[in-house]
Amino acid sequence: MKTLYQFHGGIHPPTNKTQSTQTPIRLAQLPVKLVIPLHQHVGNCAKPVVEAGDYVLKGQLIGRPDGHLSSAIHASTSGTIAAIDMQPVAHASGMADLCVTLIPDGLDKWIELAPCDDWQSLPHTELRHILRNAGVVGLGGAVFPSDMKLYAHKHKIKTLVLNGAECEPFITCDDLLMRERACEILLGIEMMRTLLYAEEVLIGIEDNKPEAIAAMQAAVTAGGYARMEVIAVPTIYPGGGAKQLIRVLTGIEVAAGVRSTNLGVQCFNVGTAYSVWRAIRYGEPLISRVVTVTGNVAHPQNFDALIGTPMDELVAQADQLPGTTGYIMGGPMMGVLMPSMQVGMIKATNCIIASSDQLFPAAKPALSCIRCTRCADVCPAELQPQELYWFAKAKNLDKAEDYHLFDCIECGACSYVCPSNIPLVQYYRFAKSEIWAQEAGKKAADAARERHEYRESRIEREKREKAEKLAAKEKAAQDARAQRAALAAVPETGTMPVAAENPVQQKIQAAIEHAKLQAAAAKPKNTEQLTPHQLAEIADIEARRARVRELAKDNTEE
Amino acid sequence: MSGFFSPFITKPVSVSQIMLHVLFALIPGIALYVWFYGPAILVSITLASITALGIEALMLKIQHKPVAPYLKDNSALLTAWLLALSIPTLAPWWLVVVGTAFAISISKHLYGGLGNNPFNPAMVGYAVLIISFPAYMTHWLAPQGVGGVSMSFSDQLGYMFQGLLPDGLTLDAVTMATPLDTLKTQLHQHSQIEHILNMPIYGHLAGKGGEWVAGGFLLGGFYLFAKRLISWHLPVAFLGSLFLIAGIFHLFDPAHYAAPLLHLFSGAAMLGAFFILTDPVTSPTTPRGKLIFAAGAALLTYLIRVFGGFPDGIAFATLLMNITVPLLDAWTQPKVFGKKEKRS
Numbered sequence: 031m032k033t034l035y036q037f038h039g040g041i042h043p044p045t046n047k048t049q050s051t052q053t054p055i056r057l058a059q060l061p062v063k064l065v066i067p068l069h070q071h072v073g074n075c076a077k078p079v080v081e082a083g084d085y086v087l088k089g090q091l092i093g094r095p096d097g098h099l100s101s102a103i104h105a106s107t108s109g110t111i112a113a114i115d116m117q118p119v120a121h122a123s124g125m126a127d128l129c130v131t132l133i134p135d136g137l138d139k140w141i142e143l144a145p146c147d148d149w150q151s152l153p154h155t156e157l158r159h160i161l162r163n164a165g166v167v168g169l170g171g172a173v174f175p176s177d178m179k180l181y182a183h184k185h186k187i188k189t190l191v192l193n194g195a196e197c198e199p200f201i202t203c204d205d206l207l208m209r210e211r212a213c214e215i216l217l218g219i220e221m222m223r224t225l226l227y228a229e230e231v232l233i234g235i236e237d238n239k240p241e242a243i244a245a246m247q248a249a250v251t252a253g254g255y256a257r258m259e260v261i262a263v264p265t266i267y268p269g270g271g272a273k274q275l276i277r278v279l280t281g282i283e284v285a286a287g288v289r290s291t292n293l294g295v296q297c298f299n300v301g302t303a304y305s306v307w308r309a310i311r312y313g314e315p316l317i318s319r320v321v322t323v324t325g326n327v328a329h330p331q332n333f334d335a336l337i338g339t340p341m342d343e344l345v346a347q348a349d350q351l352p353g354t355t356g357y358i359m360g361g362p363m364m365g366v367l368m369p370s371m372q373v374g375m376i377k378a379t380n381c382i383i384a385s386s387d388q389l390f391p392a393a394k395p396a397l398s399c400i401r402c403t404r405c406a407d408v409c410p411a412e413l414q415p416q417e418l419y420w421f422a423k424a425k426n427l428d429k430a431e432d433y434h435l436f437d438c439i440e441c442g443a444c445s446y447v448c449p450s451n452i453p454l455v456q457y458y459r460f461a462k463s464e465i466w467a468q469e470a471g472k473k474a475a476d477a478a479r480e481r482h483e484y485r486e487s488r489i490e491r492e493k494r495e496k497a498e499k500l501a502a503k504e505k506a507a508q509d510a511r512a513q514r515a516a517l518a519a520v521p522e523t524g525t526m527p528v529a530a531e532n533p534v535q536q537k538i539q540a541a542i543e544h545a546k547l548q549a550a551a552a553k554p555k556n557t558e559q560l561t562p563h564q565l566a567e568i569a570d571i572e573a574r575r576a577r578v579r580e581l582a583k584d585n586t587e588e
Numbered sequence: 589m590s591g592f593f594s595p596f597i598t599k600p601v602s603v604s605q606i607m608l609h610v611l612f613a614l615i616p617g618i619a620l621y622v623w624f625y626g627p628a629i630l631v632s633i634t635l636a637s638i639t640a641l642g643i644e645a646l647m648l649k650i651q652h653k654p655v656a657p658y659l660k661d662n663s664a665l666l667t668a669w670l671l672a673l674s675i676p677t678l679a680p681w682w683l684v685v686v687g688t689a690f691a692i693s694i695s696k697h698l699y700g701g702l703g704n705n706p707f708n709p710a711m712v713g714y715a716v717l718i719i720s721f722p723a724y725m726t727h728w729l730a731p732q733g734v735g736g737v738s739m740s741f742s743d744q745l746g747y748m749f750q751g752l753l754p755d756g757l758t759l760d761a762v763t764m765a766t767p768l769d770t771l772k773t774q775l776h777q778h779s780q781i782e783h784i785l786n787m788p789i790y791g792h793l794a795g796k797g798g799e800w801v802a803g804g805f806l807l808g809g810f811y812l813f814a815k816r817l818i819s820w821h822l823p824v825a826f827l828g829s830l831f832l833i834a835g836i837f838h839l840f841d842p843a844h845y846a847a848p849l850l851h852l853f854s855g856a857a858m859l860g861a862f863f864i865l866t867d868p869v870t871s872p873t874t875p876r877g878k879l880i881f882a883a884g885a886a887l888l889t890y891l892i893r894v895f896g897g898f899p900d901g902i903a904f905a906t907l908l909m910n911i912t913v914p915l916l917d918a919w920t921q922p923k924v925f926g927k928k929e930k931r932s
Contacts, residue, residue, distance in 0.1 A: 038925065043597055199597070273925070285926025362596040390596040395657055397603055398703030402868045404601075411925045416873055417917070434924045442595035449603045450703075456593055 032261055035281040037274045039408040040266040041443045043199050043363065045238060050202045050322050050330035055210055057334050058347060064106050064132040064338030065374030067119045071167040072174045073099030075128065084111045087141035089315050092130050095162055101175045102165040104315040106336035109134040120359050120376050124369040132338065143313035154225055157310060164309035165316045170299030171360065173378045176306060179296060180225040188294040189280055190228035192219055192303060194235040194242065195263060195270030198361025201381040203320040204300050206332045208242035212249035215300050218307030226296055231258040232279045238265040267363060268441040272297045274410055286437040321375060323348040325383035338374040345384050358383040362390065363442045397450040405444035405454060411437045415444040415454050422461035430461050510535055606817060607662030613811045614669055614863065617804030624731040624797035625677050628744040632672040632684050639688040640668035647697035663702050667691055670710035670863060674856060674903065675717060678727040678763060681749050687713040707910045708870045711903040718898065730764040731797030767795030768854045769899040771846060780843050794853035802858040809862030821878035822871060823861040827852055829886035851890065855900035864902060870910045876920035885909045
């Protein structure tokens with residue numbers, strides 16, 4: 031039995047998982063339309079490669095990765111592109127983003143795929159390339175492009191941690207996936223292990239999922255995998271956080287701002303491993319995922335649904351109940367309230383909770399902090415949330431940073447236990463965004479200052495250069511005068527030609543001659559081709575001027 | 589909807605419930621108090637409670653703060669109960685009212701209300717009373733069976749509200765100096781400890797009656813601990829330090845320094861350890877800070893009790909240590925996840 035470690039704090043909220051684990055994963059119906067955002071991953075937004083009106087096949091590329099850190103987006107089914115425009119998306123900001131609207135033709139016709147029987151023979155760069163072009167990203171919620179995480183680093187990766195903990199209440203998509211598709215997950219894990227040259231694989235699953243643990247264990251045994259262990263970890267929120275799970279399984283604490291790979295550990299979600307397998311073995315891009323639909327619905331369950339499926343269409347298949355006030359994407363601890371019920375589900379959509387006033391009653395008004403430190407007791411990052419709250423509230427941002435604000439993983443455990451109902455995490459999000467805004471402002475100011483300083487120095491330099499030129503001219507003139515004087519003083523030696531003696535002088539002379547010629551050649555442009563009327567006018571003006579001069583002369587003479 | 593941002597769920601726990609649990613934990617001590625000294629304490633508690641709620645409502649209203657939610661948090665009641673338990677049983681009604689009013693209005697609300705007061709309100713109330721009305725603060729009733737005379741409940745009420753004593757009774761006949769005070773004065777008169785402890789006011793460990801009440805508070809403390817309403821740091825560090833300091837003095841000179849258990853079970857040591865020092869608002873938030881805070885309070889308590897001029901030291905020790913809280917918190921910030929010393 032492997033020794034497990036503990037992390038500080040954590041909470042035990044009601045798990046509410048059994049509701050959605052009663053039935054197997056169901057293939058969701060083809061929706062009326064699909065709204066597929068082009069930015070579903072960490073990194074640059076994918077560049078659209080289709081146009082409105084185009085017919086696309088299932089799995090066809092519609093957005094290509096743009097830049098180093100980016101991922102591809104594909105058509106989830108066959109059909110016609112109706113629009114590429116800004117639409118509300120499943121994101122905390124509530125802001126619109128570039129989306130491809132696809133009207134399915136109902137045929138669900140695949141593009142020709144490139145399966146690969148013998149992936150071991152492919153070079154690793156090729157495998158990574160396949161993953162990138164298949165749009166495989168972390169399905170645990172972070173949606174980080176997986177190819178970027180599957181490098182054998184300069185630090186040796188000892189342990190590959192697979193995250194099947196699924197600590198958030200309500201969510202069961204990984205649970206069901208492990209129960210039903212354990213073998214394929216393990217095949218994907220093996221690919222990951224190869225790409226990382228990792229020695230051992232630890233698969234962490236919370237002990238409230240005995241069926242998933244049994245299925246995975248059976249698959250490991252059946253597959254004869256060496257140095258691969260399925261480990262039941264205690265059920266505690268946020269035990270499924272990457273840092274927390276790594277701590278529990280390996281004892282290693284990955285500090286904020288440190289990469290786990292520097293400490294010899296890499297971590298992936300089990301769903302990602304499944305997608306890696308599908309992408310490499312069958313050439314299937316990531317166009318669907320398992321999503322839990324639960325909450326205020328008659329039949330909570332898991333769907334295998336296409337990316338881009340409007341959430342309301344999906345929830346309807348689980349029989350939404352009256353009184354639904356909105357959808358939460360993710361769990362109740364870290365989930366995000368959707369800006370509309372029609373937003374398309376994305377690669378990060380692990381769960382949709384139909385919320386109701388009954389399920390999530392209105393928050394009681396926040397009272398004063400009594401410094402009871404329940405928040406500090408449960409904080410998995412071992413922060414002092416009550417101090418951070420104080421500093422964030424007072425906008426004392428420097429102090430908040432001193433107290434490790436950026437180590438906060440926003441798990442919400444502090445808010446959950448606060449007896450004064452203070453929305454603590456909101457304060458930390460606010461403080462973080464304030465600091466980011468300040469830093470952005472500071473960067474802009476720095477850039478402006480640099481620009482200004484550069485301009486000043488340029489003006490200064492030009493002035494100096496002008497002065498130097500003038501001085502040089504002056505000196506040359508002086509030298510010439512001195513030379514002429516010397517020549518005059520010594521007429522006997524005057525036979526020596528000046529030019530030959532002083533080539534610089536000669537050059538200057540030549541330049542002056544040239545300039546004179548040019549001036550002579552250049553005609554006053556605005557006096558060319560004048561009409562007789564204009565000529566008369568000019569003559570008139572000249573006459574007036576002459577008169578004025580005359581008058582002035584007379585006056586001064588008087 | 590519980591709001592627009594996660595988390596959308598919260599644990600069903602409130603300040604009001606926490607305070608209610610603390611009030612509940614005081615009941616064993618109060619019950620024993622009534623058993624040994626009669627029901628007058630209940631009158632003091634009621635009086636203090638009414639005053640506290642009235643002043644709290646008034647202060648909230650003046651400051652245009654929501655009255656109902658804050659009034660329901662039970663924190664004013666807790667202050668009232670603690671103050672009532674700290675002042676002598678036979679206190680005239682106005683003493684209770686003045687102390688409570690000061691505690692709630694000045695030391696709590698003028699500093700910003702619940703959560704913002706740097707000093708323990710009940711202890712500020714106590715300090716004000718003992719400095720302003722020292723004579724009234726010595727009228728501790730002798731426990732039942734000690735001293736020749738005892739007062740009936742109606743006699744007690746008569747004194748509390750009208751300042752009248754039954755014919756033929758004097759205050760000196762029904763009240764007594766506290767066991768701690770007696771010890772100090774007797775020692776000044778060069779008595780030996782063993783002789784002093786033979787006096788009828790002493791019981792098994794400390795003052796007769798008082799030791800049982802202290803035991804009641806200890807029991808309540810266990811309840812708070814079992815309910816995870818307090819951490820072990822403050823009570824254990826306080827009682828442990830007090831035991832240690834008293835033990836050292838006692839070992840050094842047992843004839844002049846009482847045994848450590850007497851200190852633990854005398855005066856407000858138990859009440860202080862579990863109910864006063866543990867006020868979260870006025871104590872440090874970090875584990876190490878709590879240990880230092882409690883040890884400091886124990887040292888000050890001992891010094892005031894043994895070498896100072898006041899009968900007990902808890903109140904002033906608490907207030908003095910309250911001053912250090914911001915500093916202790918800043919000094920004792922724990923290391924965060926992943927940033928601790930390398931463990932080999």
